[in-house]
Each structure stands twice: as structure tokens, then as C-alpha cells.
Amino acid sequence: MDVFNVAIAGATGNVGREILSILEERKFPIGELHLLASERTAGSIVEFRGRELVVKNLADFDFAGVHVGLFSPGGAVSAVHAPRAAAAGCVVVDNTSHFRMDPDVPLVVPEVNPQAIADYKKKGIIANPNCSTIQMVVALKPIHDAARIKRVVVSTYQAVSGAGKVAMDELMEQTRSFFLPGRDVPPKKFTKPIAFNLIPQIDVFLENGYTKEEMKMVNETHKILDPSIRLTATTVRVPVFNAHSESVTIETERPLSPEEARALLASAPGIEVVDDPATLTYMTPREAAGRDATFVSRIRRDFSVENGLQMWVVSDNLRKGAALNAVQIAEVLIREHLSA
Numbered sequence: 001m002d003v004f005n006v007a008i009a010g011a012t013g014n015v016g017r018e019i020l021s022i023l024e025e026r027k028f029p030i031g032e033l034h035l036l037a038s039e040r041t042a043g044s045i046v047e048f049r050g051r052e053l054v055v056k057n058l059a060d061f062d063f064a065g066v067h068v069g070l071f072s073p074g075g076a077v078s079a080v081h082a083p084r085a086a087a088a089g090c091v092v093v094d095n096t097s098h099f100r101m102d103p104d105v106p107l108v109v110p111e112v113n114p115q116a117i118a119d120y121k122k123k124g125i126i127a128n129p130n131c132s133t134i135q136m137v138v139a140l141k142p143i144h145d146a147a148r149i150k151r152v153v154v155s156t157y158q159a160v161s162g163a164g165k166v167a168m169d170e171l172m173e174q175t176r177s178f179f180l181p182g183r184d185v186p187p188k189k190f191t192k193p194i195a196f197n198l199i200p201q202i203d204v205f206l207e208n209g210y211t212k213e214e215m216k217m218v219n220e221t222h223k224i225l226d227p228s229i230r231l232t233a234t235t236v237r238v239p240v241f242n243a244h245s246e247s248v249t250i251e252t253e254r255p256l257s258p259e260e261a262r263a264l265l266a267s268a269p270g271i272e273v274v275d276d277p278a279t280l281t282y283m284t285p286r287e288a289a290g291r292d293a294t295f296v297s298r299i300r301r302d303f304s305v306e307n308g309l310q311m312w313v314v315s316d317n318l319r320k321g322a323a324l325n326a327v328q329i330a331e332v333l334i335r336e337h338l339s340a
Contacts, residue, residue: 003031004334007066007090009058009081010073011035012044014165015095018323019070024049026327029334036061037073063088067338068330071095072322086124091333093326095128100220102127107223109134110328111270112141116224117332126329131321132156132213132235132244133220138294138320139248139313140225142268143261147252147307151230154217157238157245158202159285162317163189171195171239190237199237211235243285244321246313251305258299261309265296270320275299283314291316292324 006028010016016037023030035046035055042057058073063085071078071085072095082092082099099105106116107127120126129137136154143149160167167189174195177183185193192199203212210218214233221231238245256264266273272293274283282297294315302308315321 001067001334001339003029004067004338005032005034005065006030006330007034007036007061007063007069007085009036009069009071009077009085010095011046011055012037012041013072014161014318015072015322017046018318019072019326020046020048022319022323022327026331028327028331032065034061034066038077063090066090068093068333070326070330072326082125083123090124091120091338092125093128093329093333094125095322095326097130097216099123099125100127100129100216101223107220108329109137109224109325110332111268112137113224114332117329118337120333120337126333128322128326128329129220129224130213130216131162131317132158132233132246133217133224134321134325135244135294135313135315135317136217136246136248137221137225138268138270138315139265139296139311140221140250142264142271143250143252143256143309144225144229146260146264147254147256149226149229149250149252150307151251152221152232153249154231154233155247156202156217156233156235157240157247157285158235159240159242159244159317160194160237161242162202162244162321163237167194168241171241175239194237194239196239198239200234202235202237240285241289242316242318243288243314244317245285248311248313249302250309250311251302252307252309255307256309258301258309261311262299265299270294271296273297273299282312285314288314289316290319292319294320 036058069092075096075098078096104122106119213235217233283295298312
């Protein structure tokens with residue numbers, strides 16, 4: 001097949017709009033394109049490749065004849081409509097958390113475990129991992145292949161765009177009001193004010209004291225990379241609009257020098273090493289926003305353990321952490337599994 005019919009569910013949301021942009025940038029071979037959303041935004045007009053497309057209602061859309069569905073409508077919605085699409089013959093790449101830990105649904109980062117895409121045939125669904133997991137495992141993969149990772153300690157510094165447009169608006173409004181006495185903007189999306197603040201909670205707390213976001217990183221890393229890796233995470237929301245940052249401490253089975261690690265990372269797919277302390281060269285979220293790569297900086301030895309490394313990992317959470325990863329999965333899917 002030369003072209004493929006594609007449907008985007010959640011097309012009017014942050015991730016859906018980013019998916020649309022990336023499909024155009026990467027010249028994805030689209031025949032028919034269907035933009036789907038809730039009844040509330042159905043009927044709106046979106047431009048793609050110089051054409052105006054009408055957004056359709058996901059609830060009553062017939063997926064027959066659609067080859068690939070790129071879903072980001074929210075977990076509860078995907079739970080209903082992704083299986084319905086799959087039953088009609090559409091292979092769904094789902095960006096929500098609903099299917100990630102389903103043993104019959106592959107959880108995929110193309111730079112890490114592209115071979116898992118072949119398992120889509122079990123349910124017709126492929127899951128896109130959590131944004132914070134994606135950039136971390138992209139950076140862990142070359143280290144693990146070379147020296148076998150035993151343990152990871154990660155602290156994340158996650159942008160508000162990961163919580164949606166409402167969260168971005170809340171940061172903007174609270175930032176403006178901070179300098180205007182008497183104009184207080186109380187938190188709605190977050191548990192505490194986010195402007196000029198850090199919130200050490202993403203998602204709900206679980207009985208073990210971790211948040212759901214933290215356990216996503218643990219469980220998804222085990223499924224994608226290696227279940228034997230011991231991993232602990234602390235996830236923090238920060239007053240940054242876009243791009244997540246992570247401080248990652250790694251313990252390996254065999255010694256790996258910072259120089260070796262730097263060379264491995266520099267040659268790995270999807271990674272750009274930006275690391276020169278002598279010239280104050282390292283990546284920040286502001287510089288990473290809008291770019292496709294996972295950036296690795298501050299690669300150094302961790303002297304507190306025998307075979308330890310530390311690094312700083314930054315990536316655009318709406319691109320590699322969501323939309324780009326989904327499109328990359330779809331590219332492998334059509335190239336290796338759907339092409340006649």
C-alpha cells in the first residue's frame with residue numbers, strides 16, 4: 001500500500017493538534033484523514049496540508065476502512081472506542097494510560113522495543129507510554145545494552161502541559177496575578193499554586209506512598225525495557241509550560257565511564273548529547289521545547305556507588321512524550337506490518 005487511511009481521536013486537544021502537525025512535518029503517507037473529537041467540538045474546522053477538514057463526532061464514527069487510529073481522547077473514552085475501532089480493522093495507537101499494562105497490548109518506544117509492535121495483532125491496539133517514561137527509557141536503553149542496569153533513581157521536573165490546556169492556563173493566570181495585590185487565582189487543576197512553586201505530587205497517592213505517576217514509571221519501564229531493573233521515582237510538577245526534565249541516577253553491573261556513556265548515548269537513535277561543563281553547555285526545557293530529540297546532559301560518575309552514573313534528561317513531553325512517539329509507532333507499523 002502506498003497510502004493509509006488515518007483517524008485522529010481527540011484531534012482538538014493538545015496532543016491531537018501536535019499529532020496533526022507531526023504527520024504533516026514527517027509527510028506521513030495519508031490517503032483519507034478523519035479528525036474525531038467529542039460532540040462538543042464536532043463540526044469545528046481544522047486545516048491540514050492546505051485543506052479544511054471538519055471534525056467529526058467520535059461517538060458515532062464508523063472505523064471501517066481506516067487503517068491506523070491515533071488516539072488521545074482520555075482513558076475512559078479510549079476504553080470504549082479503541083476496541084470498537086480495532087474490531088473494525090483499524091490498528092489503534094493509544095496515547096492514554098488505559099491499555100498500557102494490559103499484557104496483550106504492546107507498550108512501545110520505537111528506539112527501545114520496536115519489535116513489540118508485532119504483538120498488535122492480539123487486540124489491534126498498541127499503547128503509547130507515559131511521557132516521563134518515554135524520555136527516560138530512550139536514555140537508559142544504550143546504557144542497559146552496554147552495562148546492564150541494576151537500579152535507577154529518578155526525580156522528574158514535569159511541565160504543566162502534561163496536565164492539559166487547563167493547567168497551562170492556570171500557570172499563566174497565577175503568574176500574572178502574582179504581581180497584582182488582591183488578585184488571587186486559587187488552584188483548580190493542581191493541589192497547590194503552581195506559579196513560582198513546585199508540587200511534589202503528580203496524579204493521586206497510592207497506598208504505598210508513591211503517586212500513580214511514579215508507579216507508572218516503575219511499571220512501564222519494567223514492561224518496555226527489563227523487569228529486573230529496580231527503580232524508584234519522585235515526580236514533581238514545575239512552573240514550566242512545556243518539556244519535562246529528569247535527574248537520573250543509574251547503577252550498572254559493570255563499570256561504564258562517563259566518556260563511554262557519552263559516546264554510547266551520542267550514537268543512539270533519538271538522542272542528542274548536549275554536555276560540556278567547560279562551556280556551560282547543557283539542555284534546559286525552554287531549549288528542548290518544539291524539538292524531537294531526547295537531550296542528555298551532565299553525564300558524570302556517581303561516586304556514592306561502585307558502578308554509578310548520573311545524567312540530566314530533557315524532552316518535549318507533547319512531542320516525543322506523546323505525539324511524536326505515537327507517529328513513530330505508526331511509521332514502523334505501516335512499514336513493517338501493514339504494507340502489502
